Amino acid sequence: MSISSKTPFSISSLYAELNSVISSAFPRSRELWVKGEIQKVSDYFHKSGHCYIDLVDPDYPDPAKAPVLRVKCWKQTWSVVRSRLSQEGIELADGMNVIISGYIDFYQVKGEVSLILENVDLESLLGRLALERKRLIEALSKEGLMDLNKSLPIPPVPLKVGLVASPGTEGYSDFIGQLTNSGYGFHIVVVPAQVQGSLAARSIVAGLDTLAGYELDVAVIVRGGGSKADLLTFDDASVARRVATMPIPVLAGIGHTGDESIVDLVANSSFITPTSCGRWLVEAVDTYMEYMQSSAERISSLAMESITYAENYFATLSGKIATGGSRVLDNQSRIITGLANKLTSQTLVHLVREREMLKHIGRQLSDSATRAISFDATTLENARRLVLAYDPIHQIKRGYSITWVVDGEGKRIIRSVRDTSLGDTIITRLGDGDIQSEVSSLNQASSSNDS
Numbered sequence: 001m002s003i004s005s006k007t008p009f010s011i012s013s014l015y016a017e018l019n020s021v022i023s024s025a026f027p028r029s030r031e032l033w034v035k036g037e038i039q040k041v042s043d044y045f046h047k048s049g050h051c052y053i054d055l056v057d058p059d060y061p062d063p064a065k066a067p068v069l070r071v072k073c074w075k076q077t078w079s080v081v082r083s084r085l086s087q088e089g090i091e092l093a094d095g096m097n098v099i100i101s102g103y104i105d106f107y108q109v110k111g112e113v114s115l116i117l118e119n120v121d122l123e124s125l126l127g128r129l130a131l132e133r134k135r136l137i138e139a140l141s142k143e144g145l146m147d148l149n150k151s152l153p154i155p156p157v158p159l160k161v162g163l164v165a166s167p168g169t170e171g172y173s174d175f176i177g178q179l180t181n182s183g184y185g186f187h188i189v190v191v192p193a194q195v196q197g198s199l200a201a202r203s204i205v206a207g208l209d210t211l212a213g214y215e216l217d218v219a220v221i222v223r224g225g226g227s228k229a230d231l232l233t234f235d236d237a238s239v240a241r242r243v244a245t246m247p248i249p250v251l252a253g254i255g256h257t258g259d260e261s262i263v264d265l266v267a268n269s270s271f272i273t274p275t276s277c278g279r280w281l282v283e284a285v286d287t288y289m290e291y292m293q294s295s296a297e298r299i300s301s302l303a304m305e306s307i308t309y310a311e312n313y314f315a316t317l318s319g320k321i322a323t324g325g326s327r328v329l330d331n332q333s334r335i336i337t338g339l340a341n342k343l344t345s346q347t348l349v350h351l352v353r354e355r356e357m358l359k360h361i362g363r364q365l366s367d368s369a370t371r372a373i374s375f376d377a378t379t380l381e382n383a384r385r386l387v388l389a390y391d392p393i394h395q396i397k398r399g400y401s402i403t404w405v406v407d408g409e410g411k412r413i414i415r416s417v418r419d420t421s422l423g424d425t426i427i428t429r430l431g432d433g434d435i436q437s438e439v440s441s442l443n444q445a446s447s448s449n450d451s
Contacts, residue, residue, distance in 0.1 A: 015108040022113070026104040034115060035099045036069060041092050049075030051082070051092075053117070058097065070114035071100065081120055088126055091232055093198065099124045136237050136262060145244035149268045152249045155217045156288045158281055162189045162211035162219040162248075164204055169195075171224030171274040175253060178278025184285050189214055195223040200233040205242045208250075218249045218281070221263065222274035225255035234261035243267055253277025397431040404429075417444045 009017070026032060036055035053071040060066035073081060085091065092098070099121035105114050140146050161179065165172040167190065179186040191207040194200045204221065211219045221243070223231070233239060234254055240262045243250050249268035253276065254261060264270035271277040388394055392402060404411040406425040414420055420439055428435045 012108070015106070015111060019106045019108060022104055022106050028103045030103070031101065032103060032115075033099055033101045033121070034069065035097070038092060038094055038096045038098060039068065040094060049078065051078045051117070053092070055098075055100075055115075070112065071102070071117050072105070072114055073117035077118055081117070084122065085120065088122060090122075090125060090129065092120075096125075097128055133235055133262065136235070136240065137265070139237075140240060140244065140262070140266060145241060146266055148244045149246055149250050149266060152247075152268060154249045154268065154284070157285055158217035159185060159285065160187045160189075160215065160217045161281065162191065162214055162216040163222065164191050164193045164207035164211065164219070165222045165274075166195050167192050169224055171195075171222045171253070171255060174224070175220070175222045175274035175278040178275060178282055182282040182285070184282065186281075189216065195221075196231075196233055201236040201239050204233065204239050208242045208246060212247055216248050218251055218268075219246055220251045220253060220277060221267075222253040222277060223255060224274060231261060234263040236262075239263055240266050251277055251280075393431075396429065399431075402429045403427065417442050 034055070037058040039054040039056045042052040042054070051073040053073070055069040055071050056063075056066045058066075100115070100117050101119045101121070102115045102117045105116045106112070107114065137146070163172075163175070165175065176188070179188065189211065191210045193207040194203040208219060208221075221234075223234075231254065234252075243252070243263050244266040252261075252263050252267040252270040253274040254264065254270070255273045260270065269280070271280060392400075396402065403414045404427045405414050405420045406427065411427065412419070414426065420426060420442070422439050422442060424439045426437055426439060428437070
């Protein structure tokens with residue numbers, strides 16, 4: 001078959017026929033529902049107001065080759081759908097399974113088939129979100145994280161406060177205002193963080209990581225009021241786990257009036273507004289100060305009572321001591337007086353006896369002394385006579401003499417002829433003087449025993 005015999009389609013005619021076929025198979029009047037997993041949400045807050053979504057089949061055997069359905073939602077429709085989602089606290093995000101309705105559109109300019117979104121099945125989406133929330137709570141319970149942070153004691157005076165918040169927001173200002181206006185010396189470490197949007201969860205976790213490195217009494221997360229969608233961050237698993245595992249108590253002051261967020265459930269304490277969270281901290285310090293003041297007053301009162309009791313007790317005791325002392329003194333005085341009288345009487349008797357004894361001893365001593373003196377006088381006279389008898393001077397006067405030989409500068413008594421030699425100078429003492437002579441001859445008397 002030759003090419004000349006064929007009638008080829010032009011691209012526009014081919015697309016026109018495809019569009020006819022698609023419109024015939026999927027007319028706008030047909031209610032078309034499609035389920036899939038959001039792979040990407042593009043331009044969610046695009047300035048045009050449109051929303052673009054890539055939807056894939058989550059059950060496709062090879063996820064890398066899973067077909068992609070381009071979904072478009074025009075501004076007018078998207079504003080309605082988005083409002084409905086926000087009222088339920090839902091924000092479309094990557095990984096979320098959805099069921100949507102709309103019609104098939106073939107954009108001939110790019111040869112692109114897409115689904116024009118008209119509605120989102122909220123019931124299935126809410127049910128899925130509720131199921132995911134329930135599963136997360138169950139997982140946290142199994143991991144022992146639901147009550148882990150609650151087990152940490154909050155100090156009685158929580159003045160060192162770490163704060164994860166968005167500075168400049170109403171919630172931040174409300175919380176800070178409560179502390180700064182309290183008059184107490186709160187020390188606040190502020191870690192700025194996003195508290196809504198796709199990056200909020202990561203930002204809050206990073207902020208808590210930073211506070212974990214400080215020595216703080218409590219860590220606080222605050223956010224003002226908002227839609228349910230704005231508060232989805234506080235149902236995030238990563239945020240909940242970080243709150244639960246913080247080494248210090250975490251207080252959550254998240255403005256909401258509906259169900260509690262998972263962060264509220266795992267935090268040490270939660271409050272419905274940032275203001276109430278700040279007020280609670282101030283009241284905790286108030287309570288401690290009141291307790292201290294009350295304790296001080298009670299101590300003062302007890303001290304005064306003790307002093308009064310002691311004064312009364314000692315006054316009574318003093319009276320008893322005085323009365324008892326007087327009795328004792330009177331009794332001892334009588335005893336001492338009796339003893340004194342007895343001692344005086346016995347002393348007089350003793351003195352009389354001792355005086356008589358002394359007189360007797362005196363007489364004995366006088367007699368003995370007289371006898372001793374008379375005896376000693378006799379003895380002394382005898383001794384004098386004996387001394388006179390042997391006194392050399394006395395003997396010399398009777399005709400005897402003493403002779404010395406001069407020996408150098410001294411002299412020695414001559415008792416024998418042999419005590420001197422010829423030529424010696426000798427001195428002879430007589431009764432009335434000395435004679436000095438020189439030995440010229442020596443004659444030794446013969447002994448009666450000599451032959």
